[in-house]
Amino acid sequence: MNSPPHFICTPFSLMACQGLASGETLKSLKAESETLRKKLEEERKKLHDVELEKVAEKAEALGELNMKTRRTLKGHGNKVLCMDWCKDKRRIVSSSQDGKVIVWDAFTTNKEHAVTMPTTWVMACAYAPSGCAIACGGLDNKCSVYPLSLDKDENLAAKKKSVAMHTNYLSGCTFTNSDMQILTSSGDGTSALWDVESGQLLQSFHGHSADVLTLDLAPSETGNTFVSGGSDKKANVWDLRSGQNVQSFDTHDSDINCVKYYPSGDAFASASDDSTCRLFDLRADREVSIYSKDSIMFGAASVDFSLSGRLLFAGYNDYTINVWDVLKGTRVAILFGHENRVSSLRVSPDGTAFCSGSWDNTLRVRQEGRGVGRELKQGGTTLYG
């Protein structure tokens, strides 16, 4: 079961590993690096003809945003580490430190399924596109897929399938465009693409020099790339087919905790322990915006865009959520409510709300609340209108 992964050797890695040619020394290679780097900087500088703020002047200003918590999901006995939405726009899967993974219908706040993993610190969980399965993993170094069942009494652990096998903790996982493939990132510094049915490793991605903490699949029509962020402060863009690192951004000052693609697929945002979130333009190959404030000193743990890409929601380790205007670079709202770190944050598939999971053991679903106000108390779950 523990067979070592077979590396798919690209022609480039073979080239890199060949012995030193005549006249080549480590010094000469390093000098070549410097020249190439300088040249790349020059080329990119030529294309850097305007800042985002200038272009964003054309955009309308945003009105005041008034976000309210619409649902509070209570049921986890320990820190919520990760969450994901189902494509049906109302169901959520969440995982926590005590090993429990719960599937909720967030609209009715009912718990639909619960699984107890044989490991603690389940740091990653994902909902399958069909809505028929979930994937999760953490300190067990594996990613397991659990098919969901209509029968409430069925023991889901019986049909569990171990898919991914890493040599260190699993930090992130996501299904690709179907239930049959999973993309995982791990503390062992690699990301990998797996075939769910056979557990076979389809492609592995090497390039980070430290733990890979997060990944996100591109939403574009070609659907061939994904971005990953790691403890080495780098965000790398990879080609799924070849396993190659096609772009790299290393402007952050500390670990990158979360990366998310812009809805059009031409950019991505990152959240880092250096308390900033940044926007990276993939076509111009550079960082275009930094979302930060002097008063924000704690690391950002998770980010996501609203449907139009105008708003960036970011959850921080100081228990707050900041909402940024992506184009103008200003903060439009700060949200309170969680009693501990916000570990994970995602906007629903149709953009009608966003959910935040926190170390205070709860998940909150929030939406813009104009004029609708009603506070009710019902059976243990408090609803805020």
Added chain:
Amino acid sequence: MTIRTLRDYGQHYRPRMACLKNVEVFVVEMQDPKSGVKGADQKLNVTIIPHVINGQDVLAWIVTKMKVTTEEAQAFGTMLVAYGYIYPLQNHRKLVLVPDSTLYRFQTPYFWPVQKWPAEDIDYAIYLARRNIRKKGMLEPYEQQHYDNLHKWMNPKWDFIVMQATEQYKANKERKKPDRVVLDCQERAYWIVHRPPVLTFDVVRRTNIFLTQALMRSAVKSSVSLTAFVKFVTTHHNHDPFLTTPVPSNPWITDSDEFWQLNSRSVDIPTKLSVERWVLSFWELISDPRGRVDFKLFLKKEHSAENMAFYEAAEEMRWGAASAIPEKSQFIFNTFLKPGAPRWINIDGRTMGLTVKGLVVPHRYVLDAAQTHIFLLMKKDTFYRYLKSPVHKDMQKRALVPAPHVFTDAQLEANVRNRNPGISPILQWQQEEEEKAAAAVAARPIDVKAMVATNKLDRK
């Protein structure tokens, strides 16, 4: 006179001993339980590490004790870390003192540099061999290089080294987990100081290849790409529920799921907002399940449904299970690609040739070229014809503009009590699969011979 051979690595890394005696005294004072730096137990992932100090406290203590500025204290503190008297718990390769809540521990005196015990190669070899066993062959590249070098010139002693490593590994396993973690941290920190990681040439080579490719790749001017972002935001403004209130109402606010019902895949008449979104781009059209249904209807009228069918089949193969690839590729070839196929797709000769050749040994990306060609064809040609077609124009006219909900307080309360549980996604998926299977049967070409055989075409 002692002859230093080129292989005597130890001497390169052993720091000068004399000055460190004073440092040693200083560090001992730092650890004094009453007047030294305060330490505490710290939980790291799952184990509790005892006697942990943080960078801030260390710095403050140095400033007070030595009566220096913060800058000086910072420099000195970093030296303590660089020489291995204090080691960082998490970012173990970065040997600096960070004056915040970064965690450190005092290195046990056994591992202090001033000890006459030099960082012998043989000990390093045993350490690496043991690490190799523990990590099942996955050493870091610089460690691997050191390991290979040591193996080369220490070959006669290698059996002894491996034996020692195995013994130590077994003994380690007997220890309690927190002790093991602490000892591992200490050892790793020691060897980072005495055998620092070097930049191996293959890493530099890889960087050079990456940079060369980056230079070859064309990048776009900022003005172009940034304007594209603003355009995207503006065109999608009306579709973003955080910026424009959805009609009839946002389900999370009013507890009525009518919004979801009106936008579902199987609804008869879609909403005007949905139809507007389909017009934005071909990708938006086929990403929305209801939109795809509409597009397929148009294709059926045009008798060019095979393009979309091929695209969907190719997507299924690309994202599907590895075991299904041979079967799917065969099906696709028979249905879409072979000469005289019932749903033959019209692609250029070169692409067809490449694809058919590739299908001899099918892999999941073998249809990429053909799929891209068909997708671009649909995007650049079929999509625009669809927008001008009566199917679409008719839909635009008939599209609903639902009236916004106006609920009284009592009605809202009732909504909360009667939240619709909706259909389980599992049931929905089963339904869709059944529909797909039925459609596949219906799309199969009619076998004339079979029909004649069963006398169905008998006109008498």
